[in-house]
Amino acid sequence: MEKKVGIWIDRAKAHIIDEGNGTFETIESNVSEFNPSGGSPANTPYGKQDASGEKELQNEKREQMKKYVRELADKLADSDRIVIFGPAEAKLELAKEIESSHELKDKLQGVETADSMTDNQLREWVRNYFNQ
Numbered sequence: 818m819e820k821k822v823g824i825w826i827d828r829a830k831a832h833i834i835d836e837g838n839g840t841f842e843t844i845e846s847n848v849s850e851f852n853p854s855g856g857s858p859a860n861t862p863y864g865k866q867d868a869s870g871e872k873e874l875q876n877e878k879r880e881q882m883k884k885y886v887r888e889l890a891d892k893l894a895d896s897d898r899i900v901i902f903g904p905a906e907a908k909l910e911l912a913k914e915i916e917s918s919h920e921l922k923d924k925l926q927g928v929e930t931a932d933s934m935t936d937n938q939l940r941e942w943v944r945n946y947f948n949q
Contacts, residue, residue, distance in 0.1 A: 819897040823943030824889065825931065826903040826911055828882070831889055832936075834943045841936060844889065848881045882907075886914040893921060900946050902929040 821836040833842045889911055893899055899915065901908045912928045915921045927946070934942065 820895060821898045821900075821943070821947045822893060822896040823900045823902065823939070823946060824893065824911070825934070825939055825942075826889070826901060826907045827905060827933075828907050831885075831903075831907075831911075832939055833889075833892060834939055836943045836947050839940055841940065842892075844892070846881075846885045848885055849878060882910060883914075886911045890914045890918060890921060893924075896921075896924055898926050898947065899924045900927045900929065900943065901925070902931040902942065902946075904930065904932060 823834045825832045828848050829846055831844045901912055908928055915925050
């Protein structure tokens with residue numbers, strides 16, 4: 818029997834739903850939300866200000882996101898068919914990771930936009946997707 822898996826994802830967490838047996842796994846992302854503030858003011862007018870390190874924070878967030886989507890892609894390795902859904906950009910980053918994998922790229926069936934849902938709504942969404 819084919820293993821059909823749906824994964825709802827955003828930057829905070831992902832829900833992996835197995836359509837066949839209805840199992841449901843939630844994985845937290847550990848991607849930090851950074852709110853960089855401006856540098857500190859100088860003691861003299863028009864003087865040098867401290868850098869806020871915003872670029873370093875963005876790079877760290879990008880690396881955390883890469884690690885998160887790799888971890889999710891590894892969990893999908895035994896799937897036969899995969900659909901990714903969710904709000905915003907995280908689903909696109911996961912799709913890109915899957916498409917770069919020789920083992921997974923042919924298993925990706927679709928990438929869809931969807932809002933937040935309850936656990937039962939997530940299961941129903943995946944069931945409906947694969948039974949169209």
